[in-house]
Amino acid sequence: MPTWLWIVVVLVALLLLGCIWIYNRLVKLRARVNNGWSQIDVQLRRRYDLIPNLVTTVQGYATHERELFEHVTEARSRAIDANAVPDQAQAENQITRGIRQLFAVAENYPDLKANQNFLALQEELTGTESKIAFARQFYNDQVMLLNTLIGSFPSNVVAKTFRFEPREFFDIEEPVRAPSEVEFPR
Amino acid sequence: MYEQIAANRRKTILLIVAAIVLLGAVGYALGYWYGSGPAGLVGAVALAIVLSLGSFFAGDRLVLASTRAKEVSPQDQPRLHNIVEGLSIAAGIPKPRVYVIPEQAPNAFATGRNPEHASIAVTEGLLSTMNRVELEGVIGHELAHVVDRDILVGTVVATLVGAVILISEFFMRSWWWGGVRGRRGGDRGGGGIEAIIFAVGLVLLILAPIIGQIVRLAVSRQREFLADAQGALLTRYPPGLASALRKIGAASGIPMHSANNATAHLWLNQPSRIQGEGMGPFEKLFSTHPPIEERIRRLEEM
Numbered sequence: 001m002p003t004w005l006w007i008v009v010v011l012v013a014l015l016l017l018g019c020i021w022i023y024n025r026l027v028k029l030r031a032r033v034n035n036g037w038s039q040i041d042v043q044l045r046r047r048y049d050l051i052p053n054l055v056t057t058v059q060g061y062a063t064h065e066r067e068l069f070e071h072v073t074e075a076r077s078r079a080i081d082a083n084a085v086p087d088q089a090q091a092e093n094q095i096t097r098g099i100r101q102l103f104a105v106a107e108n109y110p111d112l113k114a115n116q117n118f119l120a121l122q123e124e125l126t127g128t129e130s131k132i133a134f135a136r137q138f139y140n141d142q143v144m145l146l147n148t149l150i151g152s153f154p155s156n157v158v159a160k161t162f163r164f165e166p167r168e169f170f171d172i173e174e175p176v177r178a179p180s181e182v183e184f185p186r
Numbered sequence: 187m188y189e190q191i192a193a194n195r196r197k198t199i200l201l202i203v204a205a206i207v208l209l210g211a212v213g214y215a216l217g218y219w220y221g222s223g224p225a226g227l228v229g230a231v232a233l234a235i236v237l238s239l240g241s242f243f244a245g246d247r248l249v250l251a252s253t254r255a256k257e258v259s260p261q262d263q264p265r266l267h268n269i270v271e272g273l274s275i276a277a278g279i280p281k282p283r284v285y286v287i288p289e290q291a292p293n294a295f296a297t298g299r300n301p302e303h304a305s306i307a308v309t310e311g312l313l314s315t316m317n318r319v320e321l322e323g324v325i326g327h328e329l330a331h332v333v334d335r336d337i338l339v340g341t342v343v344a345t346l347v348g349a350v351i352l353i354s355e356f357f358m359r360s361w362w363w364g365g366v367r368g369r370r371g372g373d374r375g376g377g378g379i380e381a382i383i384f385a386v387g388l389v390l391l392i393l394a395p396i397i398g399q400i401v402r403l404a405v406s407r408q409r410e411f412l413a414d415a416q417g418a419l420l421t422r423y424p425p426g427l428a429s430a431l432r433k434i435g436a437a438s439g440i441p442m443h444s445a446n447n448a449t450a451h452l453w454l455n456q457p458s459r460i461q462g463e464g465m466g467p468f469e470k471l472f473s474t475h476p477p478i479e480e481r482i483r484r485l486e487e488m
Binding site (some may be wrong): 032035043120123124127128130131135137142 | 264265267268269271272273275276277278318322420422
């Protein structure tokens with residue numbers, strides 16, 4: 001075989017290896033984005049489960065806050081029904097705000113604040129809120145890596161050939177870091 | 187991060203090879219004394235391989251047992267479990283197992299061989315003194331060690347050094363008691379074995395500072411800074427860990443009973459067995475942590 005043919009063969013082999021590497025990286029990132037999304041989903045579901053519990057507990061003490069209860073319950077069912085990422089994010093923000101208000105209301109009822117069931121719920125909800133935030137952080141980081149790879153050259157050629165689509169970021173409000181130490185707007 | 191993981195894998199292999207060579211040499215010397223060098227060599231290398239395999243697969247359980255750590259359920263420690271689970275999600279690794287150590291000094295460590303086989307242990311003192319944000323900072327730091335495979339090197343070092351310390355103490359003590367008995371009896375005839383035991387003990391005693399040096403090389407101070415930074419990247423809140431470290435520094439007078447030279451490097455902050463005092467001379471030898479003030483300063487600059 002002449003020398004130039006050897007060079008061509010080596011170059012093609014290198015190109016192929018590069019493509020395989022990019023393809024594998026894309027597949028890996030897509031899997032991580034999907035995994036990140038299901039992590040968010042798990043935590044959001046956990047929060048849906050906790051809300052009726054919280055509402056019932058607070059209702060037992062704070063009977064005058066019916067509007068707030070209805071608001072939170074409605075936001076919950078809207079979030080469960082949401083299909084698109086932006087819709088869901090909006091409903092989740094409403095839930096987050098509602099829960100904060102519920103905890104703020106609880107501040108006015110010493111009996112409620114001493115209730116063991118309420119304290120356990122508060123820890124669970126605070127834990128879930130931060131897990132949602134951490135899951136979102138992981139998801140958005142992976143989406144950014146995937147979208148960058150899909151958008152930049154030469155990986156965009158491989159991405160287009162195998163139909164890798166850029167994904168949407170999940171934007172929701174940051175939860176409060178330490179709920180008991182923050183002033184809540186009423 | 188990936189370079190870090192690769193470097194830690196290399197270090198672990200190097201450590202195990204070094205342990206096999208070192209123990210092999212000692213075994214050969216001992217065997218030579220008894221008239222069969224190769225037999226001693228084979229015996230010692232076999233022992234070293236068993237030790238290495240043991241430290242790789244069961245090192246985490248040994249370390250946890252030596253600190254009297256107890257696994258806790260989410261029902262016992264909801265706050266701790268919630269924080270560990272949340273930060274594991276952020277780091278994209280499975281949730282490690284969670285242990286609590288019955289000690290009043292605030293401290294923590296992580297152990298295991300990879301993120302799939304990892305454990306995080308915190309002291310009772312840490313749980314009682316830290317608020318949620320500070321606890322998140324500490325757990326973030328420990329999870330960074332898990333992600334970087336620092337726990338693999340740390341655990342292998344802990345079990346190998348622990349074994350060497352155990353063997354050297356065994357020889358020194360048996361020489362001491364043997365020596366006393368020998369003097370009392372006035373019989374100097376059986377000096378052969380005593381001389382060997384004495385020689386081995388002495389060699390290991392001389393080796394101790396060298397081993398200390400190896401430990402310091404294997405678990406460099408730089409990685410503590412790195413874990414601080416990576417932990418802060420997970421929590422996105424550097425002041426949390428800074429505040430936790432300040433509290434830990436303020437509580438340095440509380441002694442840690444279950445700490446020893448073999449596991450010192452694993453802890454979040456260098457533990458001390460001596461009441462009120464900073465560090466004993468032997469503990470300084472195994473000093474593996476950068477000063478806490480420096481770590482706080484770097485976190486505050488982030």
